[in-house]
Amino acid sequence: MASLESNFLGIKSPNPFWLASAPPTDKKYNVLRAFEAGWGGVVWKTLGSQVKNVSSRYSAVDYGGQRVMGFNNIELISDRPLEINLKEIAECVRLFPDRAMIVSLMADNDRRSWHELIKKVEDTGAHGLELNFGCPHGMTERGMGAAVGQDPEIACMVVEWVMEAATIPVITKLTPNVHSVVPTGRSVVKAGTNGLSLINTIQSVTGVDLDTFVPNPYVAGKSVFGGYCGPAVKPIALKMLTTIAQDELTSKVPISGIGGISTWRDAVEFMLLGASNVQVCTAAMKHGFRIVEDMIEGLNNWMDEKGFQKLEDFIGKSVPTITHWEELDINYHHIAKINQDKCIHCGLCYIACEDTSHQSIKLAYGKPYNTYTVIEEECVGCNLCKLVCPVDNCITMEEHRVAPEYVNWIEWQKRGLPLNDH
Amino acid sequence: MAIQNNRLTAEQYEQNFSDIHPPFETQNAALVEANRCLFCYDAPCTKSCPTSIDVPKFIKQITSGNIKGSAHTIFSSNIMGAGCSRVCPVEKLCEGSCVFNLMDEPPIPIAKLQRYSTEKAMENNWQLFERKPSTGKKVAIVGAGPAGLSCAHVLSKEGVDVTIYEKESKGGGLMTYGIAAYKVTPQFCEEEVNYITAIGGIEIKYNQELGKDISLAQLKKEYDAVFLGIGVGIARQLEIPGEKLEGVVDAIQFIYDLRAKGYPTVPVGDKVAVIGMGMTAIDAATQAKRLGAKEVTIVYRRTKDEMPCTQHELDIAMLDGCEIIWLAAPKKVKSEKGKVKSLVCSKMQMGEPDASGRRSPVDTGETFTLEVDMVIKAAGQTPYEKLIKKFNIQHSAFKIKTDNCATNIKGVFAGGDAVNGGKEVVDAVQAGKDGARAILKYLKLC
Ligand SMILES: Cc1cc2nc3c(=O)[nH]c(=O)nc-3n(C[C@H](O)[C@H](O)[C@H](O)COP(=O)(O)OP(=O)(O)OC[C@H]3O[C@@H](n4cnc5c(N)ncnc54)[C@H](O)[C@@H]3O)c2cc1C
Ligand SMILES: Cc1cc2nc3c(=O)[nH]c(=O)nc-3n(C[C@H](O)[C@H](O)[C@H](O)COP(=O)(O)O)c2cc1C
Ligand code: SF4
Ligand code: SF4
Numbered sequence: 023m024a025s026l027e028s029n030f031l032g033i034k035s036p037n038p039f040w041l042a043s044a045p046p047t048d049k050k051y052n053v054l055r056a057f058e059a060g061w062g063g064v065v066w067k068t069l070g071s072q073v074k075n076v077s078s079r080y081s082a083v084d085y086g087g088q089r090v091m092g093f094n095n096i097e098l099i100s101d102r103p104l105e106i107n108l109k110e111i112a113e114c115v116r117l118f119p120d121r122a123m124i125v126s127l128m129a130d131n132d133r134r135s136w137h138e139l140i141k142k143v144e145d146t147g148a149h150g151l152e153l154n155f156g157c158p159h160g161m162t163e164r165g166m167g168a169a170v171g172q173d174p175e176i177a178c179m180v181v182e183w184v185m186e187a188a189t190i191p192v193i194t195k196l197t198p199n200v201h202s203v204v205p206t207g208r209s210v211v212k213a214g215t216n217g218l219s220l221i222n223t224i225q226s227v228t229g230v231d232l233d234t235f236v237p238n239p240y241v242a243g244k245s246v247f248g249g250y251c252g253p254a255v256k257p258i259a260l261k262m263l264t265t266i267a268q269d270e271l272t273s274k275v276p277i278s279g280i281g282g283i284s285t286w287r288d289a290v291e292f293m294l295l296g297a298s299n300v301q302v303c304t305a306a307m308k309h310g311f312r313i314v315e316d317m318i319e320g321l322n323n324w325m326d327e328k329g330f331q332k333l334e335d336f337i338g339k340s341v342p343t344i345t346h347w348e349e350l351d352i353n354y355h356h357i358a359k360i361n362q363d364k365c366i367h368c369g370l371c372y373i374a375c376e377d378t379s380h381q382s383i384k385l386a387y388g389k390p391y392n393t394y395t396v397i398e399e400e401c402v403g404c405n406l407c408k409l410v411c412p413v414d415n416c417i418t419m420e421e422h423r424v425a426p427e428y429v430n431w432i433e434w435q436k437r438g439l440p441l442n443d444h
Numbered sequence: 445m446a447i448q449n450n451r452l453t454a455e456q457y458e459q460n461f462s463d464i465h466p467p468f469e470t471q472n473a474a475l476v477e478a479n480r481c482l483f484c485y486d487a488p489c490t491k492s493c494p495t496s497i498d499v500p501k502f503i504k505q506i507t508s509g510n511i512k513g514s515a516h517t518i519f520s521s522n523i524m525g526a527g528c529s530r531v532c533p534v535e536k537l538c539e540g541s542c543v544f545n546l547m548d549e550p551p552i553p554i555a556k557l558q559r560y561s562t563e564k565a566m567e568n569n570w571q572l573f574e575r576k577p578s579t580g581k582k583v584a585i586v587g588a589g590p591a592g593l594s595c596a597h598v599l600s601k602e603g604v605d606v607t608i609y610e611k612e613s614k615g616g617g618l619m620t621y622g623i624a625a626y627k628v629t630p631q632f633c634e635e636e637v638n639y640i641t642a643i644g645g646i647e648i649k650y651n652q653e654l655g656k657d658i659s660l661a662q663l664k665k666e667y668d669a670v671f672l673g674i675g676v677g678i679a680r681q682l683e684i685p686g687e688k689l690e691g692v693v694d695a696i697q698f699i700y701d702l703r704a705k706g707y708p709t710v711p712v713g714d715k716v717a718v719i720g721m722g723m724t725a726i727d728a729a730t731q732a733k734r735l736g737a738k739e740v741t742i743v744y745r746r747t748k749d750e751m752p753c754t755q756h757e758l759d760i761a762m763l764d765g766c767e768i769i770w771l772a773a774p775k776k777v778k779s780e781k782g783k784v785k786s787l788v789c790s791k792m793q794m795g796e797p798d799a800s801g802r803r804s805p806v807d808t809g810e811t812f813t814l815e816v817d818m819v820i821k822a823a824g825q826t827p828y829e830k831l832i833k834k835f836n837i838q839h840s841a842f843k844i845k846t847d848n849c850a851t852n853i854k855g856v857f858a859g860g861d862a863v864n865g866g867k868e869v870v871d872a873v874q875a876g877k878d879g880a881r882a883i884l885k886y887l888k889l890c
């Protein structure tokens with residue numbers, strides 16, 4: 023059996039699954055339940071100066087009959103008294119010494135506030151700190167959260183203050199509300215942060231109520247931009263993670279991956295693209311803590327199948343496979359093939375290709391079932407038909423190289439090879 | 445043994461005749477199924493619907509919350525879409541060809557979804573069609589069944605003034621008087637007729653029988669065209685001894701009484717034999733059982749391979765506890781004191797295929813006797829012979845012959861059961877549409 027044991031900056035946890043700083047981690051009651059369910063660690067809900075929340079706070083995007091494909095919130099940092107939070111953190115550390123306890127922080131924007139807060143938190147016995155430079159709403163207006171994360175210089179300054187006081191590992195959480203996460207990432211690494219985590223939520227409007235004309239979530243006839251998360255943000259998070267994992271400087275520190283992780287598969291994808299561990303929020307908010315059971319078991323089985331003994335055996339394995347467009351092999355070509363035994367004659371491949379791609383699928387009329395076949399000479403290998411086909415492995419892409427030799431775009435131009443073949 | 449009415453309590457009747465295909469209870473339930481639909485292109489379900497309802501489109505419209513649009517999509521192809529959602533044998537039509545069958549998955553419950561949208565439309569009385577200004581043209585339709593109503597709706601929409609002559613006191617045809625009560629209620633049928641005619645420009649004259657109260661010559665004179673949607677009303681005679689005995693009833697009449705007079709008033713025997721294996725036979729058998737008959741036996745002279753009803757219909761009868769005897773042809777009804785005592789049947793076997801490859805049952809010479817006190821005849825219907833002869837309408841075995849909906853008499857068109865000899869409601873609706881198109885062309889309105 024593979025070992026799921028995780029070591030993040032010396033912070034040990036029995037598995038790489040942490041709960042992200044958010045409502046699931048905002049009090050002892052939840053955190054104990056999470057640990058009992060099997061979560062490897064938690065990042066406690068962000069602590070800082072006192073705030074007041076509004077009602078309502080959340081909204082979601084449903085898709086194809088499924089609830090909460092995307093989730094958004096307009097909540098602030100912890101709205102519980104600091105002293106109670108600290109007391110409860112200490113109790114959780116004592117009751118579950120084998121689990122990771124990270125505390126998320128967002129102090130007021132001055133050195134003293136940060137130093138005081140760090141001191142108090144370290145006294146609880148917590149194992150690490152996470153700096154919330156990402157919260158996109160409510161706190162930014164006060165010059166905190168994303169307002170810090172969006173400005174590499176301010177971020178650098180705050181991290182420097184933090185590093186003066188901290189004696190336990192410091193993880194800086196990045197905001198995705200920037201055109202690239204790399205500048206802030208580099209800046210805080212230079213300032214001495216021990217690790218990075220990403221992403222926090224993305225500014226969003228999930229929808230507009232067609233009767234009240236007010237967007238969601240609704241607060242007395244008004245709304246504000248909320249932070250978007252859940253399955254919908256995963257591809258964006260993966261891209262941002264990759265840029266951090268590929269950068270010369272930021273790749274030097276461990277990364278905690280966050281954003282839309284719901285299953286062990288999602289977690290593996292984050293880890294393949296460079297995350298040493300992962301954090302989860304929305305999936306737990308949708309289903310409860312029990313989802314970790316399959317995350318543990320699924321990861322274990324997958325690692326056994328692949329022959330990986332420990333997490334380090336595959337962390338970052340896919341990072342080098344994401345390259346620049348001009349380095350792709352132009353002589354690679356594949357063509358769609360329809361397995362007629364599996365085909366259910368829904369016509370979805372046909373209409374997608376016919377209306378919006380390369381008219382490469384032939385329709386032979388039948389009543390009630392038409393027959394669909396690929397016109398090989400026309401197929402550019404775009405994948406569209408395979409993506410829309412409702413039957414697994416019914417359409418496969420068969421390799422038909424144009425030529426054996428690897429030729430990329432730069433070389434192609436150099437040799438003056440023909441363009442616009444379709 | 446006796447034939448008697450009022451066998452059950454009010455609750456028992458209610459339960460036995462409650463909706464056999466209950467609707468979705470909630471919007472959520474409908475959405476779960478609607479979201480399963482793949483939105484097929486050139487969809488097999490649509491191709492398998494005689495009225496070509498754009499099934500994927502109306503289902504998609506349920507998922508987008510556009511129920512009005514969904515109902516409009518259905519009614520544009522089939523103005524009886526609400527009724528059809530309850531009575532169509534969908535397992536051999538749309539649902540039977542849903543691509544999910546090919547994955548051994550349950551098909552999309554198309555009928556149930558269709559019922560969802562159309563029921564909403566009728567409940568809220570959404571009027572989804574507007575009538576064009578009157579063209580001054582007048583058309584007479586004979587028969588307010590599915591064919592007649594569907595024809596009337598298309599014509600009225602195009603600005604034709606329609607008058608329907610109906611011999612009964614209610615509209616809907618066999619929908620109202622023939623189809624099993626656990627599929628549609630008389631009240632629903634009435635609402636459906638009202639909903640269809642609410643477009644305006646359609647007048648129904650009830651209790652007006654062609655051949656009795658009015659003549660074809662009169663209609664031809666007063667109207668620009670005539671459409672005959674008279675169906676096939678009369679049950680086929682068995683031509684066997686004892687057929688006229690008390691206790692031998694015609695299935696259509698039996699069902700008609702049940703629908704028209706109320707369940708407790710309809711008498712049924714202890715042991716009932718039903719002759720035939722079509723939809724009518726199944727409906728008569730199951731409803732006899734549901735009225736309180738102790739034993740119901742369906743007698744059919746061919747085998748399961750040739751049965752005209754669908755497996756689904758047969759299952760309903762079997763689940764209701766009806767017995768089936770294959771390869772048995774009625775030979776004689778025996779009596780005691782003028783009342784039915786037993787049914788003698790010949791044992792049959794399937795003969796060699798004839799030139800056309802069709803095999804017919806042949807008598808083995810052996811017989812057996814069923815002790816019964818009631819016999820229901822459902823061996824098919826025969827068209828209105830007299831009427832068709834009287835007006836010199838060309839026919840083949842009294843099915844009206846048409847060429848693109850036109851009969852041999854100029855300006856007289858026909859469609860539905862009267863032409864096809866008896867199919868389903870949905871076929872009659874399509875025939876009504878086709879008839880209307882042909883009439884519009886004849887009147888140079890399109
Ligand atoms: C017992 C039974 C069960 C059935 N079950 C189903 C089912 O479950 N699903 C399904 O889809 N189909 C079923 N059918 C078939 C379906 O009812 C018919 O196919 C359909 O009703 C045919 O429509 P139509 O308009 O052609 O004829 P009809 O419905 O027969 O309508 C003809 C109308 O014309 C009127 N008429 C006749 N002669 C005259 C005249 N001389 N003057 C004036 N009016 C006249 C009649 O009173 C009637 O209203 C069933 C049929 C029967 C008999
Ligand atoms: C209701 C809610 C409150 C959150 N509060 C915080 C917070 O206080 N501090 C923080 O760093 N991130 C906060 N987040 C962001 C999450 O920690 C996480 O980064 C984000 O939700 C992406 O992960 P997910 O897709 O698994 O939800 C919050 C998210 C939600 C949904
Ligand atoms: S999408 Fe797939 S199942 Fe549908 S017709 Fe194309 S190949 Fe067949
Ligand atoms: S065949 Fe089935 S899945 Fe396809 S469009 Fe029709 S109902 Fe939907």
